[in-house]
Amino acid sequence: MRVALLILLGLVIGVIGTVNVMNALSARNPMPKAVMVTMGYHMGELSHALKAGKCDAAQTQHHLERMQSTATDIVPVFGINEHSFTDKAGELQTHVLQALQTAPANCAALATVIKPIGDTCKSCHQQYR
Secondary structure, rough: HHHHHHHHHEEEEEHHHHHHHHHHHHOOOOOOHHHHHHHHHHHHHHHHHHHOOOOHHHHHHHHHHHHHHOOOOOOOOOHHOOOHHHHHHHHHHHHHHHHHOOOOOOOHHHHHHHHHHHHHHHHHHHHOO
């Protein structure tokens, strides 16, 4: 009888502990991951267009506009106030804005404008991932 009560007590404590851990994990902020997934999606679409050799100007412009919009969310969403992080985010915004202003109409122009964007993303990920 005593062993059964101890096993039951252990199970109840385990369930309560599991519920608390699951609640703590679900309370995390999903926005940083969402911002990076969104940026990755648009950058991936541009890369796929390059590889396929089908660089439609309207689609390119759409993806660059979405990247510009999302890039402005990086600093507030991540909440990292380090000077190097905010500089990298600003550099990314600048490169995306330059790409938008260039309005690449063919694959060669697209390859030229997304290279600095990819390099900036890569350098930031190496430092902060």
